[in-house]
Structures are given as C-alpha cells and as structure tokens.
Amino acid sequence: MPHPTDRTPAQGREDAEGNIWFTVREAADFTGKEPQTIYSWARRGHLTNPSTDERGRRIYTQQQIAAAERQARLNAAGVQRVTAACPTHSDAVRSPTEVGPVLASPG
Template structure:
C-alpha cells in the first residue's frame, strides 16, 4: 500500500488504500462517503479522492459498534 504524506507528515489515503487500511470492502468506503461520514476530500495528482488516515480511522471507530450489533443479530 502506498501511503502519501503531506508536508505536515499527515498520511493521505485513496479510497482503495482506505479499504485496505480498514480491512473493509471498497463499497463500504463509498457508503461512508454517501452517508456523509467522509467529507471534504482532497484530490491527488490523478484526480482521485484522498482522505486523511486519521479521518478514516475515526469513521471506522465510530461505525464499529453499529457493525457489531448488525453482525450480532445475523449470527443469532
């Protein structure tokens, strides 16, 4: 996984890299965008949306309890 750093040392991830970082499917990251959990992306030199690694981590942490509840219901 290529991680892009800015001059402040912050790591920026494409959507594909964010999916690998969180071990989630691409569709999940796109869903976070549609639901407004990921906002204000930058764009890399190829025009791809990129998000700060910390922003991705914060969203993943926020949705984890809900995902656990949903998966818990399916397992029962």
C-alpha cells in the same frame, strides 16, 4: 476479521505536515474493508471534505479514515443494542392457526 496489529503498513502518501493520505483503494487495503465500504462511509457522512490527488481521485487522511471506521463501529453497536432490546419479527407474527379461521368476505 484481521486483528488491527495484523494490518499492513500504510501505503498512503505523506504530506509536509506528516499527514498520511489514502485513496479509496488504499484506505480499503489499510482497513481490511472493501472499497464499497469506504464509499458507503462517505455516502453516510462519516467521511467528509475529501481532497483530490493529481489524478482527480478522492483522498482522505488517516485520521479521517480512522474516525469513519470508529463511527461505523459505533453505529453497528447501537443497531445491535436496539435489535437485542426489541422482539424479533418472527415473535410478533402469529401463525394462521393461532389467529383463527379466515372469514369469507361478503360477495
């Protein structure tokens, strides 16, 4: 994974207030993620209230993209903590020799 300082400069559009706006493709290029990841952030509610550009494409501010990326990282860290705290599925499943013989059902 590239280091945050290795990213290319933002290729979005700057508005009069100084906000930089990204299409999904530009956001993916900026974050080093795949466009599908950006779409999944939107589906999961990390990216809300998109505007649209002159071609009807969804666009998000740099702040929205940064907040979504931060939320996704926090969610992933939470999942890792929960997974580490729970026994793995393979530990919970016993082999057939540990369970004993299978009884035939009455016919």
